[in-house]
Amino acid sequence: MKTADFLHVLDREGRLLADAAEQAGTDAKVPTCPGWQVTDLLRHMGTVHRWAAAFVAEGHASYQPAPEPPALDGTALITWFCEGHRQLVDTLTADEPDVRCWHFLPAPSPLAFWARRQAHETTIHRLDAEAARGGTPTEIDPAFAADGIDELLLGFHARSKSRARSPEPRVLRVRATDADDAVWTVRLSDEPPAAVRGGTGEADCEIAGPVALIYPALWNRLPYPTVQGDATVATLWREKSAVT
Incomplete structure (x- = not known):
């Protein structure tokens, strides 16, 4: 899969995650993450998306710790998550393919790494949000699933x-x-x-x-x-x- 394919998945999966979280409610339990509520899921993912975007946008050459999430809940938390997701997608889409920054698995480039990693991170946690909501989960493309097993x-x-x-x-x-x-x-x-x-x-x-x-x-x-x-x-x- 190409970087553009991962960016397409990342964009779609983040929007699906937000929709499922809104339908479930931020106080709903996440059965696939024992001890978590949707609040914890959104805070985690909103932080991870901002953390990943910063490596590419700011060109960090070494590991940087993730920031602490804000003490938001309800609609404000969903909005905050959506803003971070949009920031990540826009950052990865707009940046140059040869950008240099820290990453932690082998990849053709740092940009390719972050697009792939965040597409899979967001997909797995989208499943968590849909588990909290209940009902049939959204299907996963077989080629993307195989790539996720590779990763x-x-x-x-x-x-x-x-x-x-x-x-x-x-x-x-x-x-x-x-x-x-x-x-x-x-x-x-x-x-x-x-x-x-x-x-x-x-x-x-x-x-x-x-x-x-x-x-x-x-x-x-x-x-x-x-x-x-x-x-x-x-x-x-x-x-x-x-x-x-």
Whole structure:
């Protein structure tokens, strides 16, 4: 996917998140984020969007902490979230492709990184807002979902801080049933997971299903569609793979 594609998703998902939050009400509980209300979700995302935009707009060359969110609620909080989302989309859309700034996963460029990362961040939390609202969640494009699995398995969990580890070597396979090339193999050990795109070799456990369901399931937003083999490996992933 191209940066423009991620920006389109980011724009759409932020607006969907705001709509779901407004329908749910800011005091509604978020079942996919235990202990959170929609207020917490909006404060988190409004802060993250402003934090991400600042790296690109101000060219920060090193990590900068996120600001504290304001003590807003209700309509004022939704408006504040929408302003931050619009600021992020406009910043990423207007900036030069060769802008240099800090980012934390491999990417063709910092701009490409932030567009991709914020598109996925916003999509996952849009699902949270829709869970608080109730009803059928908005569908996720399969190509975008596959990219999100790539980012999670080959990006986040390739880092030394990943907690997805096993005292005994295990192999987890992730297989999309609706796309021929959407298969991942994750080797778990006492080191950070080693994931590759592809499905060669034996696996102790396989998580399978439509890619648009596997993507949020790996982010612990939905149950796994199906699990075959040693289910304790899938349970280990759910318990250890949270990204904070």
